[in-house]
Amino acid sequence: MTNPEEVYKRALERERLARKEAERLLEQKSRELYDFHESQKRELERLVDERTRELSVARDQAIEASRAKSQFLAKMSHELRTPLNAILGYSEMLEEDAKDAGRARDVDDLRKIQVAGKHLLSLINDVLDLSKIEAGQMALYLEEVDLDALVREVVATVRPIVEKNRNAFDVQLTGELGVARTDVTKVRQTLFNLLSNAAKFTEGGTVSLQASRDRLGLRFSVRDTGIGMTEEQKAQLFQPFRQAEPSTARRYGGTGLGLAISQRFAELLGGAIEVKTAPGAGSTFTLHLPLSEAASEAPAPQRGASGSEAPSHRGLVLIIDDDEAARELLGRILADEGYAVAFARDGQQGIELARSLKPRAITLDVVMPKVDGWSVLSSLKAEPEVSAIPVIVVSVLGERSLAMSVGACDYVTKPVDRADLARVLRTHLE
Amino acid sequence: MKGVVFTEFLEMVEDRFSLTMVDEVIERAALSHGGQYTAVGTYPPEEMLALLSALAEISRSPAPALLHMFGEHLFGRFVVGYPAFFAGVTDPLDFLEKVDSYIHVEVRKLYPDAELPRFDAERTSPKELKLTYQSPRRLSDLAFGLIVGCGKHFGAPLDVSREDLSGGSGEIVRFTITRP
Ligand code: HEM
Numbered sequence: 271m272t273n274p275e276e277v278y279k280r281a282l283e284r285e286r287l288a289r290k291e292a293e294r295l296l297e298q299k300s301r302e303l304y305d306f307h308e309s310q311k312r313e314l315e316r317l318v319d320e321r322t323r324e325l326s327v328a329r330d331q332a333i334e335a336s337r338a339k340s341q342f343l344a345k346m347s348h349e350l351r352t353p354l355n356a357i358l359g360y361s362e363m364l365e366e367d368a369k370d371a372g373r374a375r376d377v378d379d380l381r382k383i384q385v386a387g388k389h390l391l392s393l394i395n396d397v398l399d400l401s402k403i404e405a406g407q408m409a410l411y412l413e414e415v416d417l418d419a420l421v422r423e424v425v426a427t428v429r430p431i432v433e434k435n436r437n438a439f440d441v442q443l444t445g446e447l448g449v450a451r452t453d454v455t456k457v458r459q460t461l462f463n464l465l466s467n468a469a470k471f472t473e474g475g476t477v478s479l480q481a482s483r484d485r486l487g488l489r490f491s492v493r494d495t496g497i498g499m500t501e502e503q504k505a506q507l508f509q510p511f512r513q514a515e516p517s518t519a520r521r522y523g524g525t526g527l528g529l530a531i532s533q534r535f536a537e538l539l540g541g542a543i544e545v546k547t548a549p550g551a552g553s554t555f556t557l558h559l560p561l562s563e564a565a566s567e568a569p570a571p572q573r574g575a576s577g578s579e580a581p582s583h584r585g586l587v588l589i590i591d592d593d594e595a596a597r598e599l600l601g602r603i604l605a606d607e608g609y610a611v612a613f614a615r616d617g618q619q620g621i622e623l624a625r626s627l628k629p630r631a632i633t634l635d636v637v638m639p640k641v642d643g644w645s646v647l648s649s650l651k652a653e654p655e656v657s658a659i660p661v662i663v664v665s666v667l668g669e670r671s672l673a674m675s676v677g678a679c680d681y682v683t684k685p686v687d688r689a690d691l692a693r694v695l696r697t698h699l700e
Numbered sequence: 701m702k703g704v705v706f707t708e709f710l711e712m713v714e715d716r717f718s719l720t721m722v723d724e725v726i727e728r729a730a731l732s733h734g735g736q737y738t739a740v741g742t743y744p745p746e747e748m749l750a751l752l753s754a755l756a757e758i759s760r761s762p763a764p765a766l767l768h769m770f771g772e773h774l775f776g777r778f779v780v781g782y783p784a785f786f787a788g789v790t791d792p793l794d795f796l797e798k799v800d801s802y803i804h805v806e807v808r809k810l811y812p813d814a815e816l817p818r819f820d821a822e823r824t825s826p827k828e829l830k831l832t833y834q835s836p837r838r839l840s841d842l843a844f845g846l847i848v849g850c851g852k853h854f855g856a857p858l859d860v861s862r863e864d865l866s867g868g869s870g871e872i873v874r875f876t877i878t879r880p
Contacts, residue, residue, distance in 0.1 A: 277723045280734075284726075287736035288707075295740045
């Protein structure tokens with residue numbers, strides 16, 4: 271029984287079977303590992319998807335919140351200006367009366383009201399500007415601008431402010447600046463901000479303005495011999511509501527928004543503001559504006575795209591919206607697209623204009639006082655005369671299906687995306 | 701029981717005795733298969749006992765002594781197969797102290813179906829360790845051999861005494877291990 275050959279044969283057979291068994295086990299383990307790995311991968315992918323979704327929801331909410339905030343600010347600023355205008359207007363009238371009646375003390379008091387009121391007004395305007403910029407709703411109005419005239423105008427406006435602090439005003443224009451296609455209001459405001467800023471922080475020194483034009487574009491340098499700034503102060507310079515020190519605001523006045531706005535204007539125009547400064551050594555602010563790039567890159571909405579003036583080769587669109595800013599924006603987009611536009615401030619007027627003008631299309635806001643968009647829509651759809659006019663509901667509310675079910679032909683969310691609106695109009699009108 | 705125990709056992713039989721002995725032991729153990737063990741497989745623990753008694757009968761040696769011998773052999777194989785567990789250890793008592801709290805813990809991670817004993821370690825002095833073995837498989841002789849193998853590996857012959865705490869069943873055995 272212990273035949274060596276038999277023993278080896280059996281040993282060999284055991285090894286062979288053991289090897290096969292080992293291979294089977296190895297294969298099985300590999301598969302388990304593979305499955306495990308796959309399920310982990312799927313789990314990981316699921317988690318990543320989930321996080322991505324959560325993040326995008328959070329991002330959308332943040333964007334929406336910021337948009338709502340800007341809209342609220344814009345609206346508030348708007349609401350604040352109306353009573354303020356009354357205060358300014360009436361105090362001016364009263365001042366005249368007091369002057370005529372020789373009541374010097376009243377004149378003085380009334381002037382104080384006006385100074386305070388004007389300060390408040392500039393604050394509100396700045397807040398409005400900034401919130402528009404931040405909401406991405408600051409539009410550019412590009413046109414041919416006579417730069418030399420612009421500089422002369424700004425210099426004349428700012429001269430009293432510069433000289434008030436016993437400063438010399440040194441204006442150097444290197445050659446003709448000529449004409450450029452740009453947004454005159456924004457350039458004017460930026461130059462004014464830079465110059466009045468320099469004037470405010472300089473006493474008994476010199477404020478100088480150098481302007482030049484070359485291949486690269488326009489350069490406006492505003493130099494002062496004032497108090498200057500540390501690196502730290504410089505870093506905060508363009509942040510809204512920051513001045514070098516809290517006490518600075520009291521001493522020098524101003525909203526603290528001027529530079530922030532100027533900077534953003536410059537960026538909108540494709541340029542930048544550069545600062546050189548050191549404590550005690552004065553500051554130099556240089557505004558760079560590109561020439562052709564600004565004109566070609568920036569959207570070029572036309573100024574005052576109101577009704578009858580605009581080219582109307584594509585027909586008339588009636589805009590029904592109680593918010594002036596929204597009306598304006600829609601108007602501009604539509605005018606750019608080649609439509610003539612008419613405006614209605616409320617639902618009632620909207621229905622009347624629809625009847626009398628018979629526009630090719632109507633854009634309709636939903637949330638309006640008294641007669642809201644839904645009522646307007648059902649009135650329009652009930653009148654055979656106008657029921658065929660396509661109505662595009664434009665609203666911040668996400669109520670597309672409701673809009674479509676009550677007869678709207680399409681739905682666009684606010685804030686309105688230019689391309690979106692243009693596409694919708696083309697779909698329904700061509 | 702993990703296949704590595706079987707393959708190592710049979711290798712020891714081949715080394716210490718002969719291939720013919722392996723053949724005979726397998727034959728005599730009357731397994732349900734031909735004895736083709738692989739280290740990566742898992743087999744019923746009774747087969748180990750059957751192989752052991754077959755070897756005892758054929759070689760006319762007491763089973764406990766054979767198990768002890770196997771323990772010593774196995775330790776040598778562990779040194780080769782699991783060097784990570786030995787990294788930085790110089791004292792055999794330090795090593796043995798960690799069998800339950802570290803080594804067998806890692807072994808279980810590698811082989812979730814491993815059937816391991818329980819060891820309670822009590823370091824009574826730097827030179828003395830009380831290690832209480834507890835397992836329904838009653839392989840304290842194997843543990844004994846492993847302990848002795850451990851001392852040999854570290855070049856420190858250990859003095860080991862043992863005491864059955866389970867009334868002679870061999871399920872709970874306390875080793876008192878001292879080193880010079
Ligand atoms: C590197 C060191 C060690 C490794 C890798 C290791 C690994 C293993 C493995 C894989 C088993 C088999 C489990 C099964 O069959 O399911 C086992 C069992 C066993 N080990 Fe360890 N071990 C080591 C050290 C030790 C030491 C030093 C002792 C003794 C103090 C010991 C005592 C035992 C005993 C007695 C068994 C048999 C199972 C039982 O009695 O329940 N081991 N070990």
